[in-house]
Amino acid sequence: MSHEKEVLQNYGLLDLLKSDEKLRLETEQLAKDAAACLGLALKDAELPDAFGSVPVTLLPSVTSQQALKDVLDLQKDINVMMHKVSHDQEFLTTALAGVSSVDNFIRHLLDIYNKIDIDSQYELEFIRSDYLLHCDGTELSFLDAVRKGIYKQVEVNMICIAFAGLSSKMNDVHERVLRFLGGTPISKEPSGNVLELYGATMAKAKEIYEKVHPPAKGRPQILLTVIHKDERNVMDQRMVEFKSGLTCLRRTFQQIAEKGILEDGRLIVEDKEVAVVYYRTGYAPPHYESEKDWDTRLMIEQSFALKCPSVAHQLSGFKKIQQELSRPEVLQKYVSSKSVQEAMLKTCVGQWDVSSPHSREMVDKAMAHPELFVLKPNREGGGNNFYDAAVVSKLREVVGTDQAKEFILMERILPPLQENYLVRPTGLLLVPTVSEIGVFGAIITKGNDVLVNEYAKDVLVRTKAFDVGEGGVATGYACLSSAMVL
Amino acid sequence: MSHEKEVLQNYGLLDLLKSDEKLRLETEQLAKDAAACLGLALKDAELPDAFGSVPVTLLPSVTSQQALKDVLDLQKDINVMMHKVSHDQEFLTTALAGVSSVDNFIRHLLDIYNKIDIDSQYELEFIRSDYLLHCDGTELSFLDAVRKGIYKQVEVNMICIAFAGLSSKMNDVHERVLRFLGGTPISKEPSGNVLELYGATMAKAKEIYEKVHPPAKGRPQILLTVIHKDERNVMDQRMVEFKSGLTCLRRTFQQIAEKGILEDGRLIVEDKEVAVVYYRTGYAPPHYESEKDWDTRLMIEQSFALKCPSVAHQLSGFKKIQQELSRPEVLQKYVSSKSVQEAMLKTCVGQWDVSSPHSREMVDKAMAHPELFVLKPNREGGGNNFYDAAVVSKLREVVGTDQAKEFILMERILPPLQENYLVRPTGLLLVPTVSEIGVFGAIITKGNDVLVNEYAKDVLVRTKAFDVGEGGVATGYACLSSAMVL
Numbered sequence: 001m002s003h004e005k006e007v008l009q010n011y012g013l014l015d016l017l018k019s020d021e022k023l024r025l026e027t028e029q030l031a032k033d034a035a036a037c038l039g040l041a042l043k044d045a046e047l048p049d050a051f052g053s054v055p056v057t058l059l060p061s062v063t064s065q066q067a068l069k070d071v072l073d074l075q076k077d078i079n080v081m082m083h084k085v086s087h088d089q090e091f092l093t094t095a096l097a098g099v100s101s102v103d104n105f106i107r108h109l110l111d112i113y114n115k116i117d118i119d120s121q122y123e124l125e126f127i128r129s130d131y132l133l134h135c136d137g138t139e140l141s142f143l144d145a146v147r148k149g150i151y152k153q154v155e156v157n158m159i160c161i162a163f164a165g166l167s168s169k170m171n172d173v174h175e176r177v178l179r180f181l182g183g184t185p186i187s188k189e190p191s192g193n194v195l196e197l198y199g200a201t202m203a204k205a206k207e208i209y210e211k212v213h214p215p216a217k218g219r220p221q222i223l224l225t226v227i228h229k230d231e232r233n234v235m236d237q238r239m240v241e242f243k244s245g246l247t248c249l250r251r252t253f254q255q256i257a258e259k260g261i262l263e264d265g266r267l268i269v270e271d272k273e274v275a276v277v278y279y280r281t282g283y284a285p286p287h288y289e290s291e292k293d294w295d296t297r298l299m300i301e302q303s304f305a306l307k308c309p310s311v312a313h314q315l316s317g318f319k320k321i322q323q324e325l326s327r328p329e330v331l332q333k334y335v336s337s338k339s340v341q342e343a344m345l346k347t348c349v350g351q352w353d354v355s356s357p358h359s360r361e362m363v364d365k366a367m368a369h370p371e372l373f374v375l376k377p378n379r380e381g382g383g384n385n386f387y388d389a390a391v392v393s394k395l396r397e398v399v400g401t402d403q404a405k406e407f408i409l410m411e412r413i414l415p416p417l418q419e420n421y422l423v424r425p426t427g428l429l430l431v432p433t434v435s436e437i438g439v440f441g442a443i444i445t446k447g448n449d450v451l452v453n454e455y456a457k458d459v460l461v462r463t464k465a466f467d468v469g470e471g472g473v474a475t476g477y478a479c480l481s482s483a484m485v486l
Numbered sequence: 487m488s489h490e491k492e493v494l495q496n497y498g499l500l501d502l503l504k505s506d507e508k509l510r511l512e513t514e515q516l517a518k519d520a521a522a523c524l525g526l527a528l529k530d531a532e533l534p535d536a537f538g539s540v541p542v543t544l545l546p547s548v549t550s551q552q553a554l555k556d557v558l559d560l561q562k563d564i565n566v567m568m569h570k571v572s573h574d575q576e577f578l579t580t581a582l583a584g585v586s587s588v589d590n591f592i593r594h595l596l597d598i599y600n601k602i603d604i605d606s607q608y609e610l611e612f613i614r615s616d617y618l619l620h621c622d623g624t625e626l627s628f629l630d631a632v633r634k635g636i637y638k639q640v641e642v643n644m645i646c647i648a649f650a651g652l653s654s655k656m657n658d659v660h661e662r663v664l665r666f667l668g669g670t671p672i673s674k675e676p677s678g679n680v681l682e683l684y685g686a687t688m689a690k691a692k693e694i695y696e697k698v699h700p701p702a703k704g705r706p707q708i709l710l711t712v713i714h715k716d717e718r719n720v721m722d723q724r725m726v727e728f729k730s731g732l733t734c735l736r737r738t739f740q741q742i743a744e745k746g747i748l749e750d751g752r753l754i755v756e757d758k759e760v761a762v763v764y765y766r767t768g769y770a771p772p773h774y775e776s777e778k779d780w781d782t783r784l785m786i787e788q789s790f791a792l793k794c795p796s797v798a799h800q801l802s803g804f805k806k807i808q809q810e811l812s813r814p815e816v817l818q819k820y821v822s823s824k825s826v827q828e829a830m831l832k833t834c835v836g837q838w839d840v841s842s843p844h845s846r847e848m849v850d851k852a853m854a855h856p857e858l859f860v861l862k863p864n865r866e867g868g869g870n871n872f873y874d875a876a877v878v879s880k881l882r883e884v885v886g887t888d889q890a891k892e893f894i895l896m897e898r899i900l901p902p903l904q905e906n907y908l909v910r911p912t913g914l915l916l917v918p919t920v921s922e923i924g925v926f927g928a929i930i931t932k933g934n935d936v937l938v939n940e941y942a943k944d945v946l947v948r949t950k951a952f953d954v955g956e957g958g959v960a961t962g963y964a965c966l967s968s969a970m971v972l
Contacts, residue, residue, distance in 0.1 A: 033720060033721065033724045034724070034728065036525060036527055036721055037525040037651075037721050037724050037725055037728065039522060041522055044536065047536075049538055049539050049911045050530065050533075050536050050538055051522055051536065051537040051538075051539075052535055052536055053535050053537075165523075176728050179733065180733055182706065182733070220668065234519060235522055238519045238520070238523050242520065242662050245665065248666070425535045
């Protein structure tokens with residue numbers, strides 16, 4: 001059977017599931033069990049020794065091979081571009097100046113950034129570029145829309161890149177489901193290469209640290225994961241830590257403050273020397289409970305340890321920067337190849353600063369046709385995006401005020417909707433879904449030198465009901481899925 | 487560092503853990519997380535979508551390389567021996583006649599056995615030989631006792647071989663723990679070969695079935711796992727099912743009765759043809775709720791499907807048979823090689839039928855020195871063994887009555903006690919422990935022909951507090967561990 005036929009056959013299994021409730025419930029159970037066998041679990045919010053299953057889709061998500069290849073091919077250039085941007089102090093400071101004046105969080109990060117000689121530091125960075133397939137031919141069938149679709153960038157994540165662990169198992173979950181249903185498991189690259197990449201890059205970061213700063217005073221050199229107090233997505237983090245093979249401490253900002261010191265540039269925590277810092281917190285204001293947590297962040301940034309990410313890399317991920325990079329005259333400063341510039345611009349949606357007088361025309365258009373736009377707060381980590389009627393009311397509220405600076409108006413992406421079953425703790429849900437993919441990149445840098453520059457062929461696929469605006473897997477909005485390409 | 491030194495260093499980590507509570511709690515958490523990442527989970531007894539962690543030991547269990555090699559080398563001979571025994575109708579029937587007269591369960595199995603032309607059937611069998619290290623030099627240190635120890639057989643399990651899935655991950659769990667503590671992960675064969683073996687042998691069984699009974703009426707040929715209603719150890723079963731790559735239905739006896747029929751020797755369940763039956767229930771009386779369940783068992787046994795195990799193989803695993811096989815004159819009927827006979831007898835402990843007049847002397851000795859004996863009910867699947875004072879009171883109760891037939895008096899094995907931490911939902915427990923190993927075998931046979939005869943180099947290690955008589959991992963008595971050889 002041709003690859004195309006196999007994909008269509010697998011896609012057609014939805015009809016079988018729709019018509020057979022017993023089979024559907026049995027497949028649901030199998031998917032849950034397969035996920036648990038592979039460690040796809042979330043810690044229970046209350047019970048210390050209990051786990052819950054991770055929400056997944058019952059069938060893989062169909063996408064376009066060409067569109068996927070196009071964005072995979074871009075990732076190494078994006079890695080380098082983001083690194084260059086993060087070290088352009090003038091650009092970063094200027095671009096973020098407006099937001100910084102109203103956003104205490106960004107101001108704190110900029111303060112730290114300005115205190116550090118970032119070019120002298122080795123940096124480890126995990127990047128994830130998120131995309132939605134876009135096809136505005138609303139009259140097309142789902143499969144034809146997929147075939148015609150191209151990927152539009154949603155955001156570039158520079159901190160707390162989640163799901164390198166859990167999502168690396170989703171091909172295997174769906175392989176078991178497809179086999180059970182008599183479909184054809186789609187042969188792919190061996191699963192798990194994201195996890196391999198992140199584990200190996202972390203190990204490499206430690207190796208570099210050790211070479212430059214040989215162990216002293218008999219202290220082991222370790223990985224420090226900075227965590228929230230109440231993290232549920234622990235397995236995902238642990239998988240990366242374990243894969244690195246490094247000895248790892250998991251600590252909150254408060255714990256690091258209590259037992260951590262800088263000793264001639266070396267970060268010493270509980271009498272261990274930190275070679276690599278892996279942030280799985282720190283991307284949103286509530287993660288810093290007091291000024292003391294900011295002091296701790298500063299101490300970490302001042303150390304020799306390779307931070308994943310450094311404050312510089314984190315700052316480059318703000319939406320305001322993304323908006324700047326969607327302008328050709330800005331982009332060309334960081335990407336020399338003309339063809340790469342063009343390919344990148346092809347993935348950009350229109351973005352407008354709500355506070356700028358140049359955006360007036362687009363703001364008016366959004367008031368008239370809000371269904372073609374999204375209004376986003378200018379900050380990482382999700383939150384409340386505004387759609388449809390809410391775009392209008394929010395624009396009315398903020399335009400002309402200081403608050404306008406906190407919002408970006410964006411062209412709305414129109415993804416093909418795939419009907420699929422979502423497997424959630426509350427039961428199966430059959431809905432038209434939207435799938436967002438994430439391309440994983442990894443770099444190690446020092447100033448202008450790029451020592452490692454890689455990406456993973458496996459992508460993150462997160463699938464949501466079409467009418468859910470925003471939210472993550474751990475919060476129950478989205479389901480993990482896998483990509484099946486046409 | 488030499489292998490011996492590495493093992494001793496790892497063993498010595500216990501002292502580090504004892505002296506540092508914080509490190510201990512952190513290592514406990516790491517072990518739990520590592521286990522969950524690898525799918526080592528038990529279904530929650532009540533919540534449908536929740537999992538609990540599997541109890542594990544914090545450090546690996548030390549054992550003797552030579553003793554382990556001795557029993558691994560025996561497994562293929564044990565596989566064939568058990569198969570031969572199971573097809574010796576006269577011997578089986580005679581040996582079990584006494585027990586059968588008082589044990590309704592064995593009688594039911596024998597009834598089925600006598601209705602079937604067992605020699606004409608293909609059979610799939612997973613076997614697990616369980617052993618305890620025995621060293622009666624009580625004055626020796628733990629490590630010296632291990633070095634001098636030899637393995638004594640506890641039992642040969644012929645049905646519902648558990649932990650091929652979960653235990654195959656324990657090397658990886660301990661690798662992460664040792665690395666965290668600064669120990670040396672002991673290089674071994676790549677982990678997971680039990681699971682590979684069982685998955686591949688199941689797939690082979692289906693292949694054989696398909697060749698002899700080509701698919702008919704468009705029905706898919708599948709694997710049928712026979713399960714309890716309230717199984718918690720689901721992941722362990724699923725891992726084997728998934729590894730086989732076969733389409734699998736999981737059904738209770740009642741469900742099979744409702745939707746199953748025999749069609750010219752083919753077992754048809756829900757319009758699918760069963761090629762392989764994998765029993766994960768059926769080893770104890772409560773698993774058959776009514777005569778109807780026995781009828782269902784009979785229907786399955788009469789079918790062409792390869793049963794794992796067949797009723798014949800199941801019967802050969804009763805303790806009474808084991809007791810017979812510990813007699814040289816019986817053993818030599820099933821094992822031709824003199825040296826293999828000797829090696830097998832070396833693993834046997836003395837066993838005496840409590841109801842036999844020939845056992846009088848030993849029964850008296852047990853009354854006087856109960857600490858050297860165990861009194862066991864003559865049935866599979868665990869239950870209440872009697873130790874110490876309980877041996878005396880139970881013997882007083884049953885000797886001279888009909889009930890005496892249900893008990894076997896055995897020489898008690900004296901295993902070296904390793905101090906270790908048990909990681910259980912209720913917290914860490916530091917205790918002297920006893921570790922029982924299980925050697926996994928697999929065969930496919932037809933009458934006198936042995937088509938597949940294999941064993942796995944990875945062994946099951948279950949570790950208990952020294953003063954706990956009996957019980958499994960799923961019931962919380964025992965912890966999964968891994969073997970570290972000296």
